[in-house]
Amino acid sequence: VQHPEAVRRLVMVSTGYATNGFYDEMRPQQAQVSAAAAPFMKDTPMYKSYVAVAPHPDDFPRLLDTLGAFMRNERDFSADVPKLKMPVMLVYGDSDMYKPEHEIKFFQMLGGGQK
Known part of the structure; x- marks a missing residue:
């Protein structure tokens, strides 16, 4: 997010933080x-x-x-994920292109629902 101060809430659909998350x-x-x-x-x-x-x-x-x-x-934004301070909703489908363990790690890096 280039201007986090302008974002109150963020919804990310079928989005990963790194290329190693793809199947x-x-x-x-x-x-x-x-x-x-x-x-x-x-x-x-x-x-x-x-x-x-x-x-x-x-x-x-x-x-x-x-x-x-x-x-x-190749990309890896894992160092930037914890910097997202606004509420973030991650949305994935059961046939998504990301591995479930990648999705879970993304959720955990965002605070695991504890923010």
Whole structure:
């Protein structure tokens, strides 16, 4: 969070704090995300949601390039997680791309519900 003073509450959906939290089989799939995948995603919920709200729906391929570049890079924000002072709600699904133990560790780093 670049400006934590501007955030009263934070909801994070299907979000991890480090790349090692993904299931191993997700990493090769993430490496393939790029603008080249855009034509194949026209019938996906992600594409339909994007074009419903995006001011420039034709930028969807650019979004995929940006997401792909982000997902190909290693990252670990574990040192920053405890600095989040606002209430944080973590939301995961039972078929999420993050390992349950990663989700639990994230919850614990936020104070384990004790804030």
